[in-house]
Amino acid sequence: MKFGTSGLRGLVEDLEGQPAALYATAFARMLLGAGKIKAGDAILIGRDFRDSSPKIAAICAGALSRAGLRVVDCGTIPTPALALYGLECGCAALMITGSHIPADRNGIKFYRPDGEIDKADEQAIQAQAAALREAGGVDATAGDADEQAEAEAIRLFLARNKALLPAGALKGLKIGVYQHSTVARDLFVDLLDYYGAQVLPLGRSDVFIPVDTEAVSPGTVALMRDWTREFELHAVVSADGDGDRPLVADETGEPIRGDLLGLVAAEHLDAQVAVTPVTSNSGLEEQGLLRIRRTAVGSPFVIAGMAQAVAEGMGGVIGFEANGGTLTASDFIIDGTRLRALPTRDSMLPVLAILQLAAERRMPLSAVVRSYALPVALSDRLENFPLETSSALMAHLRGAQEGLASFLAPIGEIGRVSDIDGLRVRLKDGRIIHFRPSGNAPEMRCYVEARTESQAEALLSEGLGLIRDFAAKRS
Structure with missing residues (x-):
């Protein structure tokens, strides 16, 4: 078990x-020791649709009860909905999910009463876990929740998203919702119908179907x-397993980059500053719409x-990632309604923002x-790539x-080399290639940018080929 890019x-x-x-x-011990919660406080648990999630949630519920907390079951719910409800009621929370990774894997995302844990919290949790392990472990008997709050958490999340656009903003659009096994599948239908x-x-x-956005x-x-x-759709929308990363395809079925979705969401909110990882499109700064921090x-x-x-x-x-997950650190006002800060990945805001933009401009999404006019950015990964091989490649x-x-x-x-996260190389001809091991799974990722689609596709293929060749030479 390890902490990756999220949980x-x-x-x-x-x-x-x-x-x-x-x-x-x-x-629980980390929160209690830091004075962020006290014995008897409520703690929320949500989960995705993986076969293993109910069992893991029940084990966590038992452990949290024995730690002196009151467990509230929020059911199968998007991670941002769980996080929002936790902020509203001042409760810590656990989300049982492996996000977009395959069904033979799972995970836990942790939230303090004031939001998602940080790297210091991860270290504190690891230290507590090591001490418990050294002391002989803990009772792993499954337990039941003390309360149910799925309906209330969903109601709050829907109310937030029903304030993002004007009434009828998406009238005239025919939109497919790829429901697969995401916990956001019914909420997307409800919201799009509402608009x-x-x-x-x-x-x-x-x-369970793993969908990497x-x-x-x-x-x-x-x-x-x-x-x-087949259905003459204007768009197809979806999300990953726990509903915090959006997927939007245009009228041809072509996926839209997540960093562009984040940029459109920032425009929708009239944001001033955007924080985004180094893997997001290098053309963001050239838009001149926001101050960009990497x-x-x-x-x-x-x-x-x-x-x-x-x-x-x-x-x-605002913040957003190349996977489309969009976060807000400030409160924003939309038509007189306050949208409270939600500093965790959310899929609903970027999906609704770009659909409204297309409806307002009366333009297809591809247009x-x-x-x-962002550079063409593509990415892909080699799955089941041994961690020791990816470590050796990065060291090389x-x-x-x-x-x-x-x-x-x-x-x-x-040309230029950046080592913020992985190795990002701008070639002398202006193309970009970026090698990075996944933080969540045994995968090696490759990101590229070029002026045209064909150049980007060729560069991505070549980059993945170099990684395969390196691995083959080591085997």
């Missing part, structure tokens, strides 16, 4: 039982292309960057995307400059 992740077999109870207890769109639910599944699989793209053509990959880093901006007296602070690339130059020689000459 604790690992194989189901490594999380069920003692480890789940251990980390839930460690989280006047014609909504077509598609692809609902009782079996940053590296959309060819199978998912093929589905969306077929649906847009971070390492992962919501804890984006949240820390937003908090720093607020501490410096900046207003209108909206082209109007921003970070070694002597000659080693990096030799590795990239089949692609081009090195």
Whole structure:
């Protein structure tokens, strides 16, 4: 088990039982020791639709009860809905989810009463877990919740999102909702219908389907292309397993980059500052719409960057990632209604913002995307890539400059190099290639940018090929 870009992740077999109870207890002890909660306080638990999630949630519920807390079951609910409800009632929370990773894996996301945990909290939880392990572990008997609050949490989240757009803002749009196994699937239908769109639910599944909104699989793209053509849709929308990362495809079924969705959401809120990871499109700064601050990959880093901006007296602070997850650190006013800060990934805001923009301009989504004239950015990953191999690759690339130059020689000459998170290289011809091990799973990711789609596709293929060649030579 390890903390990645958002929460604790690992194989189901490594999380069920003692480890789940251990980390839930460690989280409770960290909060109690820091004075952020007290014995008898309520703590929320939500979960996604993975087969393993109910069992892990029950183990955590038992551990939290034995730690002296009152467990409130929020059911199968999007992570941002759970986080919002926790902020509203001043409760800590756990979300049992592996987000977009395969069903043989799962995880836990942790929230203090004032929001998502940070890297210091992760270290404190790890320290508590190590002490508990050293003392012989904890009781891993499953338990039941003391209260139910799913309906109330969903109601609050819907009310927030029903204040984002004017009434009837999406009238005239025909939108498909790829429901698969995301906990956001019914909420998308309800919200789009509320705003006047014609909504077509598609692809609902009782079996968990991992959907990565940053590296959309060819199978998912093929589905969306077929649906847009067959049903003459203006868009297809969806989210990952826990509903905090959006997926939007245009009228041709082509996925829209998550960082563009975040940029549109920032415009919608009239934000002034955007905090985003180094993997987001390099053309954001050239838009001149916002002050852009760059971070390492992962919501804890984006949240820390937003908090720093607020501490410096900046207003209108928003954050977003290349996966589309959009966060707010400031309160915003929309048509006289206050939208409270929600400093955790949210999929609803960026989806609604870009759909309204298309409706207002009376333009297809593909034309909206082209109007921003961002460099073409693509990414993909090699799954089941051993961690020791990715570590060896990054050590090789970070070694002597000659080693990096030799590795990239089949692609081009090195211009500038950034090592904020992974290794990001701007080639002398202006193209960008970025190598980075995933923080959540045994995967090696490659990000590229180029002037045209064909150049970006070729660069991505070449980059992944270099990674495969390196791995083959080590095996």
